Amino acid sequence: GxxxxxxxxxQHVQEGEDFTTYCxxxxxLSNIQxxxxxxxxxxxxLIQLVKSGEVKKQKRLTFQFGEAKKNSSLHITATQTTxxxxxxxxxxxxxxxxxxxxxxxxxxxxx
Amino acid sequence: xxxxxxxxxxxILAAGRRMTLRCTQDMRHNAMYWYRxxxxxxxRLIHYSNTAGTTGKGEVPDGxxxxxANTDDFPLTLASAVPSQTSVYFCASSESEGRIGTGELxxxxxxxxxxx
Numbered sequence: 001g002x003x004x005x006x007x008x009x010x011q012h013v014q015e016g017e018d019f020t021t022y023c024x025x026x027x028x029l030s031n032i033q034x035x036x037x038x039x040x041x042x043x044x045x046l047i048q049l050v051k052s053g054e055v056k057k058q059k060r061l062t063f064q065f066g067e068a069k070k071n072s073s074l075h076i077t078a079t080q081t082t083x084x085x086x087x088x089x090x091x092x093x094x095x096x097x098x099x100x101x102x103x104x105x106x107x108x109x110x111x
Numbered sequence: 112x113x114x115x116x117x118x119x120x121x122x123i124l125a126a127g128r129r130m131t132l133r134c135t136q137d138m139r140h141n142a143m144y145w146y147r148x149x150x151x152x153x154x155r156l157i158h159y160s161n162t163a164g165t166t167g168k169g170e171v172p173d174g175x176x177x178x179x180a181n182t183d184d185f186p187l188t189l190a191s192a193v194p195s196q197t198s199v200y201f202c203a204s205s206e207s208e209g210r211i212g213t214g215e216l217x218x219x220x221x222x223x224x225x226x227x
Contacts, residue, residue: 009151033215042201043154045215088153090216098169099216101146103153 002027004091006102014110019076021105023089030094032065032072037104038085046074046087079109114138117202117219124192124226132187132222134202142205143185144169144216145177147198154201160185192226199223 003026013019023032031050035043047056049065049072056063062075072091076083086104118133136143145157156169160179174196176188185204189196200222206214 006153035216042218042221043216044218048215090154098156098159099144100156100170101154103151 002091002093002096002098002100004089004100004102006089006105008105009103010106010108012108012110013079015081016078019079019083019107021074021087021089021107023072023074023091023102025070025091025100027070027093029069029091030096031092032069033090033092033099034063034072034074035088035090035101036085037088041085043088076107079107081109081111083107084109115202115204115217115219117200117222119222120220121223122225124189124224126193126226128192130189130192130224132189132200132202132224134185134187134219135183136185136202136204136217137183138204138217139182140204140206140217141182143179144203144205145175145185145187146201146203147171148201148221149198157187157200189224192224194226197224197226 005024033048034046037043047063053067054065060077064073086106088104090099090101092099115136141162144159146154148154155171157175158177160166163182166177202219203216205216
């Protein structure tokens with residue numbers, strides 16, 4: 001079945017440093033979504049990427065979808081303590097109803 | 112406030128007992144989902160429903176059943192709970208076009224279940 005790998009599993013950064021998490025799918029995706037889960041909370045949708053090579057920005061967050069639509073990344077510039085949480089990618093194959101989540105990257109920000 | 116409501120928030124259950132986790136949404140979304148979240152394993156899909164009256168199996172359906180009698184409700188039942196079903200369960204919903212969901216997932220607050 002479809003697998004979505006996400007690395008790293010954990011990342012500790014000093015406040016102000018940049019952070020990147022990577023997502024790779026075993027199959028070509030029709031779209032990929034990113035979610036953030038604060039400690040003790042529930043996942044909250046951040047963004048969806050659909051087009052090959054697509055790049056979207058949300059303030060300090062930059063999301064990319066690979067040309068082959070099999071990988072994606074989330075980059076946070078100049079992390080802040082409010083960025084703490086676990087970031088999940090979730091991919092959907094063309095023609096499939098299921099959204100497969102990566103295992104997430106847990107980000108800790110040291111003030 | 113519109114959204115997804117899950118109940119109970121937390122439950123401790125003896126092995127072998129039957130348990131139903133409730134999920135209700137008021138956004139009139141066609142698609143609903145149940146995920147379990149375990150440390151180091153991320154979110155895994157248990158069952159889904161793309162419209163009232165239909166359900167489908169996800170990645171880890173064994174030991175669980177669902178029903179979708181109407182648009183708003185999507186209960187998850189553990190017929191005979193086992194300790195490996197100790198987890199945090201999230202219900203979610205999304206808009207869908209035809210058979211394929213294209214929108215974001217809206218998650219409930221989660222139900223923490225402990226099976227002893």
